[in-house]
Amino acid sequence: MDGALARTVSRGASVVLSGVEKHFDSVGAVRGVSLDIRSGEFLTLLGPSGSGKTTTLMMIAGFEMPNAGDIAIDGRSVVALPPHKRNIGMVFQNYALFPHLTVAENIGFPLRQRGVDRATRARLVAGSLELVRLPGYEKRYPRQLSGGQQQRVALARAIVFQPRLLLMDEPLGALDKQLRESLQLEMRRLHADLGITFIHVTHDQEEALTMSDRVAVMNDGLIAQVGTPEDLYDRPCDQFVASFIGESNFLPGAVLGREGELLVVDCGAAIVRAVAGDGRTHGGNVTVTTRPERMHFADRVAESARQNSMAATVVEAVFAGERCRYLCQCDGGVEVVIKEPSSSIIPRRRVGDRVEVAWSIADTVVV
């Protein structure tokens, strides 16, 4: 085992959720979540509001008790443990820094609870501030800090006592775009440096894709799909995941048959071949999907065995700097979005143009 792997395995906690449920009155916030979070990984719970992601995080932290199911950290069930005994680092959306304490006292708070002496505390606090790139800020008060600085102090406070697990509840939600992006990278770096397990909750799919090793997409109290960012983007398992992450075009159709690994679908405007995915036996009606930027305009009908193509009319054309965005109506009536890079060698289309839309079969997924 090489050094980096050994460090990761020993420093991060593994978290196992088994059939976790939580209801508030009669509303099922979490309706049966099972998830295996590996030691040292950066996992994001992604979903719209009301999907149960924050409630799940709160149950891992101990602020909510599951109605059913179990949560085990490093192999030990923690459901009966109160939050202050779980030894987990936590960062909240509004930072929750203690206003009556200085930065140093805030960061030193968890160390005080653990009986660390004053000299060691000062050393660890200074080290933590170095890690989040705020050296020398010990004597300031939270109200004197900007939003980004407060967030970094909250991070420093959450890791100073060297927990094996760090939970983050939409930590970047209150920041502006540029700050958010730079802090995303810092968190990624911090994760690589510390080697502990990060569990992060967000509704921002771009953030999830940028920062995580794996993403668990949640919808209406259940996990829709778990996988690496590429898995989720290239092979979404259902319509919800396909539309929540990035943009998708959906083509409904009837299954005509199979060709090896591929499903042949009649989508009205054309016969489309799609990757059949998880081996479910499909029959009847399905929906195939592909990403807008994977579609392009072919100058002639594609004969290639590796491409799908469809005739369409351009309905809208928008120049958006980096890309040109077209809305096309296919002959069958379905509308698709196509994004082409805005480059001088790619001709711009105009509204009303008759076009041939083509895309790779490998990029076509059944959902």
Add this chain to the structure above:
Amino acid sequence: MPVLLVTPLAIYMTAFYAWPLASMLLRSVDDPAWTLENFRRFIGDVTFLDVFWITLRTALIVTAGSLLLGYPVALALSRLRSGPAALVLVLVLLPFWTSVLVRSYAWMVLLGRHGLVNELLIGLGVLDSPLRLLNTSFAVCIAMIHILLPYMVLPIASVQRQIDAALLRAAAGLGAPPWRVFLQVVLPLSMPGVAAGVLLVFVLALGFYITPALVGGPHDLMLSMLIAQQVDLLNWPYAACLSTALLATTLLLIVLAQRLPGVRDVMRSATR
């Protein structure tokens, strides 16, 4: 302009409050003619110093008692769900809807020789003969604490309700057991409310008249009662000197307390 809206009230307050007050206080230096003789005699007066000390001491005890009893109530108010919290709030505010005079009389009934407390204790066999509860310093403190308690509970509860719940969760998550969360987070953050409550109760206790007059004994002569006594004797100059002393002490305390930043914020949030 908003200033115009306040003018009627300003006129009323000037005519019926500020002017009589000022002319009363002026008598300390203006009666029988402009002289400082009244104050000179007043400063060395043993009776005044005695009474002043009794007043201060009573106010201190009452404030401490209100704080000890009121803080847990305020804590409960901020932690309970809205149903039970509303009930507790009503219980705290109920005394406000009865006049101070009536409440003071009620205490006389409770603490008297044949009052409810004595009858209960004798009936239970704990006592053979009634205790002297009424007309004691004990009675004064109990009754004043009862009457001033809401003034302690409400500022503290208001500040505690503003303490962000996320802070409590953060403290717990960082390893603090509930009693440490209270000592290290809740208590320090509730201090502005405590300061406001203490100031309010102390200042009110200094000037209390009816309650100590009714339930107190001969040794419980408060400054306000002394002033009333002197007015009865038509000893205006002396009464004016006493009043000035009381007013000056109260104003001094308020000014000093306002300099504490927490207190200013509490006062400001009340007027927002």
